Amino acid sequence: MTGARQFASDMILPCITEPCRVLDVGAGDGWLTVALRERGSDVTAVDINPDRIAFGVHCLIADFTRSHHVVIGGPFDIICAVYCLQHLCDDEAVGWTNIRRNLAPTGRAFVVGRYRHAIGREQDRADPLNGHNLHGLRSLALATGLDVVRLVCAEYGDTHYRTIAETTTPNVFFAELRHL
Secondary structure (H helix, E strand, C coil), X not given: CCHHHHHHHHHHXXXXXXXXXXXXXXXXXXXXXXXXXXXXCEEEEEECCHHHCCCCCCEEECXXXXXXXXXXXXXXXXXXXXXXXXXXXXXXXXXXXXXXXXXXXXXXXXXXXXXXXXXXXXXXHHCCCCCECHHHHHHHHHHCCEXXXXXXXXXXXXXCEEEECCCCCCCEEEXXXXXX
């Protein structure tokens, strides 16, 4: 397991202590879907790209990026979006709004993504998939009706990660979100 995937696994799986309804957004090869199903959860996996979906993981093909009104059999107790929201579209708020729309009133969303250190650096403007900075993350969550209740930053390598302070040099973040 890569350091990035291990970080996501270590942040999300301990938060889900009993079987529940889960939406895995951007399920990709299905590693999280499989892990949650093995723990007894009822998981709906969605991904926009049918070529990324693992063999044996039933997955809906859905695009969270084109409409603010995508509802996929929710509401869900948990919604997980691991390394996918930065890939959704130019207006990332669309994806976040759809997470809120599919989240049960008392549910939690877990987002893991790339961390961007500064706003406006030339390399950030050149790479639209360069991730979030903390101010932008909190602003986007609030604008779409979500509240960041926990945030963990980390630095990862090929096979490991370590949690670190926001003020140092993280390259990935975990955010736990709830309805406002």
